[in-house]
Amino acid sequence: MASDKRLEETPRLNGKRSSASLDRAITYLEQQPDSQTIHASVDHTQLVRRIDRHIVPIALAIYTLQVLDKLDINYAAVMGFNPDLRLVGNDFNNAASSMYIANVIAELPTGYIVQKVPPGKWLGLNIILWGVVTASTAAVHNFHGLVATRVVIGILEAATTPCLMLIIGMWYTKSEAIFRFAIWYCGLSIAQMLGSLMSWGFQHVHHDSLSSWRIMFIVLGCVTAAAGVWAIISMPDSPMDASWLTEAEKRAAIQRVAVNQTGIKNTHFKWQHLRELVLDPQIWLLTCLVILTSLSSGVVSFYSTTLIRNFGFSSQRSALLNIPSGAVSLISALATAYIAHRYNARALSMALFTCFAAIGSGLMSFLPSYNRAGLLAGIYLVNAITPNLFLIFSLTTSNVAGQTKRVAANALVSGAFSVGNIVGPQLFKPKDAPQYIPAKIVLLVTQIASAVLALSLRLYYGWKNKEREHEGDKEIENIEWLNLTDQENKTFRYKY
Template sequence: MALNEKEFDGVDSPVHDGRSSEKSSTFDQNVEEKYKHLPADAHPELTEKEIKALYRKLDWRMMPILALLYLGCLIDRGNIGNAAIEGLTQDLHLTGNRYNIALTLFFIPYALLEFPSNLVLKYFRPSRWIPFLTVLWGIIMTTMGLVKTYHQLVAVRACLGIAEAGLFPGIAYYLTFWYPRHELSFRVGIFFASASMAGAFSGLLAYGIHFMDGIQGLHAWQWIFILEGIATVAIGLLAALVLYDFPATASYLKPHERAYLVWRQKYAYSDQGEDEHFSWQYVKDALTDWQVYTHALLYMTIGGPLYGFSFFAPGVVKSFGFNTADTQLMTVPPYVFATIVLLFNTYWSDRTRLRSPFILFSLTLNIIGYSILLSNVKWSAHYVGIYFILAGGYSAFPIMISWASNNFAGHYKRCVSMALQIGLGNFGGAIFSNVYRTQDAPRYKLGYGIVFMFEWFGIIATIANVLLYRHINAKRAKLVAGDSEGAGVKLSGEETRRLGDKAPTFRYNL
């Protein structure tokens, strides 16, 4: 049953979602009144062509700024690798494992604070919280260019982890407000493509900044931190002007388009809709859900090695015999290739509505890449191995996040579960930042061997998830059909909403 556009003519557009919380709240309630009584088979009248046009409108409005935000995040997190070959390690006397400790101290607060940050995002306004975090870490990044000692560097890196903690899980969760579950992977892929491009841009920027060494008495590595931090602050201020909180408050959409998005998201995970009221039971449900931990393990086997290798990639490339400036340039092509593979992988993941086969493909690329780096072959072959590693790591990331998002129902449980998965998984960044020991440079065979083993754990975790999901889906299908012990399952709409992804009618995505 479709409802005519006129049904929504009474909903006025706000001036802007973010300028007045009172207006935003009132508008949200008005839209709520329009859609909350609609059953799952009723929706605002949009043709297939109009629906595609609506999502294209969202893409053009949201994805560029989200991609810019994450681009700044990854550049600021990873530019320490470019700074290291510009003299950072010598000037701050980063001998022994000091460089590894500086990398590790970022990930501890980063992993611990992702969960509470996502709760803050749901309670407060995304259009303010996300830009605030961006401006904050941009300022911190700028101050990193002024550090004089190892201890100052470690302290600022820890502060950077605190500020950046909320961005990635926040954006991943924020996108679930706007896009249906089977169209999420490509959108996460678009904004995560900026992560792989961050490596390319970071190399290009570092190449240009290399020639600023000595200006105003500052070293090139200091200019890397200062200039890239200032750019991040500018991006954060821009985001505050263009981000909207929720579909119901997006004034650039027509009333019936807003109503469609609100209706669509209400029934994206359940034919009875999702419960919007917070309860600590959702936190308990997330903490006791086996999915959180299998997905966290998968995240750790993909994200941890990717973070660790990215920090050391410039040094690995320099060991091939290039000078510093050429090394910065030679880090660019592998990241461009990774971006292409990422977009290909996420596009077909959404088209086929499958996640696990594409994650397995990406993990296989990683295994091939580390096998090459462990081999005694020419530097050119090792350079090709870097292409495989970065392509595998970056292309798996958005699909892995979408897979978890698809299989957690209920806004608050999804919010908590995604933050827990990402937070626990990001402890892998702390682990894998330490497998590349100074004494093992530049071949890092011990580090490559450890990562190679963990990639196989990722394959095992993926296959285990699929087998469990298939078993549960089949069992639920029998229950619903009344084939289990001769009795069907009948639940009220309220019971179905409360059960979320545990409801017999919910099917896990494979």
């Protein structure tokens, strides 16, 4: 085989290599001897636009629906949800956390499965199933039934972020990817605004047999399942499998992302990649950042509407007053993406917008209860931290190479997001109602810690790049397709 011959001519790194170490993309390219000529003949601007049309809308829709299906109990809480299910004490918090506990547990097998199966098809299947379960929540009548549905949704949603991170990394260069991450992560902002409007709208729907919140769950579930069918039909598993690209465009799509040095598709599982993952400082900095950031996003997800209602507003008005939270998230995401890309300042952008969120937590913590305008401003400003998550996803995709290590890192970062969301709702103890001052102060402290960690990450990446500049690069043929990790490949440079 041509790939075996090429591998024999390649310098050995870290011991014996086999053809299994090669990325599937290089094998595909070698089937076409004049692929460089074909690559040059393709209009790359048109190619990127075609890729955007087939990838970005699906990713945006999927993430919007995932967030909506997480936020639905936040909106249902002001629609008679708690008394209908006889939730008392800490029941609501426990139900919110149960979904993320299941999500954390499911991330480990998900990381392995995603490397082995077509990610687009696996994602679509999970979306259909969680849509069915979301709709089934309308049939729940007690706490135990609610927990059961949230646990299943948590398991099924575990595939979403790792699959989207993997797919974006297959199709876009590192500089292009950040805007695509920003676009699909805007699904959070859209979901916040759309969810608020849905809650307000469904509160005007009255039916003799079904409560308004039950009708809302049925509608959301059906829309989600339909999106899953769309994903199975339209979301490509890799550039090699995209039916809407010509052979020339497939090869051009592969060659244009070779600069990433992170590969496209390799199902060969490598234990040494996992060992390196455990010992890699960037992984733990990213993981801690996600946990601290998601503490704040957990508040946004589950308690923003309740906090607003506790300021003395009606349920319907509380839903509408939560809309600016989504607007702040949207503006922050787009501004962060621009700054991060324009000035190559991903980590610094995280630190900056985390400071805005800390100002919001300070307002919520220390303003008097009669200053409703200031308290509302505080809730809105906390949403400035949410873009940190897509920047962390972008950094993980850009800076972690080696297929097994990359897939495991995606799963670990996704699991860390769930850890923060497990802890977040538990901070809001019923005995601290209605102001929940201890929880708000904890958020302020964790946001300051997030800013410090983001700056530490920037310093780490800068140090690693300078270290490699001093070492010098060794020329190795097709090194970008050898399934090397970012630490094994000394020509690899980190984005920060």
